[in-house]
Amino acid sequence: MANGKRVWLTALSIILVVVLAACSGGKGNDKGNASASGSPSAPSASPSGSSGGDGDEGGADTSQLVKISYLVLGDKPTNGQFEKVFEKVNQLMREKINAELEWKWIEWADWQTKYNLTLASGEPIDLITIATDWLDTWNNAQRGAFMNIDDLLPKYAPRTWESIPPEDWEESKFNGKIVLIPENDYTQWVNHGVYYRGDWAKEAGISAPIADFETLGKYFQYVKDNKEGVVPWDTQSGGIGPYIGFAQAYTDMLELPIGTGYLPVFHAKSFDEKYTAGSPIFEDVFLDMATMMKDWADRGFWREDVLNYKGDTRSLLRAGLSGADQHHTQTFASLRVNMDKDQPGSELQMFPFSRTRGNLPELSITHGGTSVGAHSKNPERALMAYDLIRNDKEIYQLINFGMEGVQYELKDGKRVLPAGYDEARDSYYSDFWGGRVDKFEIPSDTVWEGISTYYQEYDGYKKPYPYGRFVFDKSQIDAELTAISQVTGELGPAIVWGKAGDPAKAVEDFRAKLKAAGYDKALAEIQRQMDEYKKLIEGS
Numbered sequence: 346m347a348n349g350k351r352v353w354l355t356a357l358s359i360i361l362v363v364v365l366a367a368c369s370g371g372k373g374n375d376k377g378n379a380s381a382s383g384s385p386s387a388p389s390a391s392p393s394g395s396s397g398g399d400g401d402e403g404g405a406d407t408s409q410l411v412k413i414s415y416l417v418l419g420d421k422p423t424n425g426q427f428e429k430v431f432e433k434v435n436q437l438m439r440e441k442i443n444a445e446l447e448w449k450w451i452e453w454a455d456w457q458t459k460y461n462l463t464l465a466s467g468e469p470i471d472l473i474t475i476a477t478d479w480l481d482t483w484n485n486a487q488r489g490a491f492m493n494i495d496d497l498l499p500k501y502a503p504r505t506w507e508s509i510p511p512e513d514w515e516e517s518k519f520n521g522k523i524v525l526i527p528e529n530d531y532t533q534w535v536n537h538g539v540y541y542r543g544d545w546a547k548e549a550g551i552s553a554p555i556a557d558f559e560t561l562g563k564y565f566q567y568v569k570d571n572k573e574g575v576v577p578w579d580t581q582s583g584g585i586g587p588y589i590g591f592a593q594a595y596t597d598m599l600e601l602p603i604g605t606g607y608l609p610v611f612h613a614k615s616f617d618e619k620y621t622a623g624s625p626i627f628e629d630v631f632l633d634m635a636t637m638m639k640d641w642a643d644r645g646f647w648r649e650d651v652l653n654y655k656g657d658t659r660s661l662l663r664a665g666l667s668g669a670d671q672h673h674t675q676t677f678a679s680l681r682v683n684m685d686k687d688q689p690g691s692e693l694q695m696f697p698f699s700r701t702r703g704n705l706p707e708l709s710i711t712h713g714g715t716s717v718g719a720h721s722k723n724p725e726r727a728l729m730a731y732d733l734i735r736n737d738k739e740i741y742q743l744i745n746f747g748m749e750g751v752q753y754e755l756k757d758g759k760r761v762l763p764a765g766y767d768e769a770r771d772s773y774y775s776d777f778w779g780g781r782v783d784k785f786e787i788p789s790d791t792v793w794e795g796i797s798t799y800y801q802e803y804d805g806y807k808k809p810y811p812y813g814r815f816v817f818d819k820s821q822i823d824a825e826l827t828a829i830s831q832v833t834g835e836l837g838p839a840i841v842w843g844k845a846g847d848p849a850k851a852v853e854d855f856r857a858k859l860k861a862a863g864y865d866k867a868l869a870e871i872q873r874q875m876d877e878y879k880k881l882i883e884g885s
Contacts, residue, residue, distance in 0.1 A: 405501060405725035407443040413723060413730045414447045415472040416463065418480075419776030421450040426747065426773040434743050441737075442729045448775070454655065457481075457606070464490045470718035471727035474779045475525050477711040481604035483817050484826075486519040491716040492724055493522035501725045502526075502732035505780075513710055516813040526731065528713035531781040534674040534803060535708060536699055537589055540662070541669045542684075543692030545572065555696040557594060558587075558637060565646045568668035577646040579658040579667035582838040586671040591634040592625040594701035602709075603817050603871065606830030607837040610859070611871055616706070619811045620879040622871045624864075627856060635840050635848035642843025651842045663687040674799055681793035695799065703806030709813055715779035735780040742785060747773035753789075760789040815878050822870045825863030832858045 421427075427448075435445040449470065451460045464473070464485050473491070475482045485491070498506040505526060513529045541555065541564055549567035551560060565577035580586070588608055592598055597615035601622065605611065614621040625631050641647070648654050659680070661667040665688050670680070677695045684693040699705035715731060717724050733740050746753055746760060752773045753760040763771075819826055836845070836855050845851035 405442075405729060407726070410439065410443050410445065411723045411726055412445050412447045413471045413727050414449050414469075415474075415779075416449045416451065416460075416470050416718075417474050417776045417778075418451045418453070418456055418460065419774070420452045421448075422772075422774060424770060424772065426752070426771060427775065429751075430743055430747050430773055430775075433748065434740060437737070437740055437743075438730060438733065441733060442726060444723075444726050444730055446730060446734075450776075461485070464488075464718075467720060468718075469720040469722050471721040471723060472731060472779070473716045473718050475711070475714045475716045476778075477525075477714075478600075478602045478709050479712070482525065482711070482714075482716075483519065483602065484604055484819050486524050486816075487819060489719055491519075491524040492719050492721060493524060494526075494717050494724070494728065495523045497717075497724060497728055498523065498526075501728035504736040505728075505732050508736075516709075516711060517714070519816055525711065525714045525716045526780060527710040528778065528780055529710040530783055531713070531786075532783055533708065534800065535712060536697055536705055536803070537586065537593075537671065537673045538677075538695045538697035538700075539578070539586060539590070539669050539671045540677055540680065540693055540695050542688070543694040544690055545668060546694065554694060554700070556700045558590065561696060562637070562641065562646075565641065565668065566644065569645055572668065574666065576648060576661070576667050578641075578669040578671075579656070579661050580647050580651060580671065580842075581654050581656070581658060582652040582842055584671055585837075585841055587634055587638050587841050588625075588631075588837075590698040591630050593698040593704050595630045595633070596625055596628065597702070597704055598623070598625055598628075599704075599706055599811070601817075601871070602812055602815065603819075603826075604830070605826060606833045608833040608841075610829060610833065610864075611868070613811075613875070616808050616811070620875045622868055622875050624868070626859065632848060632852045635843075635845070635852050638841060638843035639845075639848045640843070647842065652838055652844055674796070674803075677799075678792045678796040679789075681795070682791050685793075697799070697803075699803070699806070705803060705807045707807050707810045709810045711813070713778040713781070731780065734777070735782060738785050741782070742787065744775050744777050745781065745785075746787060753787075755787070756790075758788060760787050760791070762791075811882075812878075814881065815875075817871075817874060822863065822867045825867045828862035829859060829864060829867060832862050 431446065431448075438444050438446060449463075451463060460480065463470070465488065474480070475485075475491075477483060509527065509529060513527055514523055517523050517525045517527050539555075539561060541561070545568060546555065546564050548571070549564050551564055555561050555564065568575055568577040585608060589600070592600070592612065597617075598612040599616060599619060600609050601611045601613055603609070603611045608626070610624050610626060611622055612624055613619045614623050642651070658667060659670050662670045662680075663683055674695065674697065677693070681693045684691045697705075717727055721727055734744060735741065749755065750763060751771055752763075754763045755761075832855070836851070836858065839845035840848075840851050840855060
């Protein structure tokens, strides 16, 4: 299995190099899935680092109907409601800019590989969902994935341009040019943790909210011993909850926005030492995690075949067949409501990893956003479409919430499910995370009202996100980061889920292979860039 993964990752690296080299001529390199017909006046799509438009003074030529592709992440809906909603969306789009939106889905199975391959494919994608902290945006910008849109924004997305303050545009630049539109006007918490059943925790003698992994283990043991047919924590190997959880709960380290495949290797030492690079993998906490996870695996807290399991673990939680799930606060806010209906009295709770020691940076404004693909054939119309998505209330609410009367009704200012609503038949989602805004959000009765208690907790210890203007340049260590990513993908899952044999030996081997892959060289280069970033921010 490891050999197969190694071959696949090596092939991926070769594909990226070959494709990007082939695309690196005058048009620049990268990506996308594209508009069906090109506007005669459209500028050639230029990659990050070069001009994105021809600056002609007239408006965009809208005489031809064009399809604007939008790359999103998620499993494509299959009940037909998405198509029905987008019939209405595209009717409005045709009326306003003579264009139609066409979603291109990157499904969750192996999403990291698929996303980066798609951006490297040379397809002329128009709009692309980005995130600097989990979608490797700066590395893709360096490869030429995105168009510079400084000149295009004021002309073709004027409302968006005017609504975003200069300091937020500064966090959206690569090599001094704007390459993304940040989701800066949307309030959310996406800090991770483990969800668990409050009713079963009380049965286990756990009366206070869980605040550490030791107590979580006590809960899992109770479920294992007392809930026949229930997996204490049904999970998939693609998750990395134990790793990010231990780093956040038992250290002061802050994850750096540097992609290294399955596991985010590079962190800063702490908020107070935010410019000092290191890694939890080379600290005692990593062996502590590996040791506990081996113990949990041996005790049967998850499936024996966890490294190959691909089931829908959240549905199993809702069916009463799993004792836990792992994701972030926003997901929990809705899942609590679902669990109250599906498992009455379950009192779903969340153990946020930040709770243990108050280690919580605020969310980056580029945790979500949108870029224009470097090979878009219709960048002007793409930005016009984006300007409507973000600033036209009717279009925004259709895309994000569906059709009133089908997906929701309004009652006392909140979205509620209509009478006769059937989830399988009527549910809808678009996975649009590239420009949500608070002003058009409609509160929902599917969001747990008690979530405010978690927000209040976070407000008590949160710290400002320190890396909004840190643009990592991987050019000097590209080969090392690729090799490190291969190692994390090959060895990481087995260690994280307790299936690597003796933890001490597994961790020792893992560290040795990271060193052989170029960890020390990469760390030195990252530290050099952090030193430069400190000068930028603090002026010394």
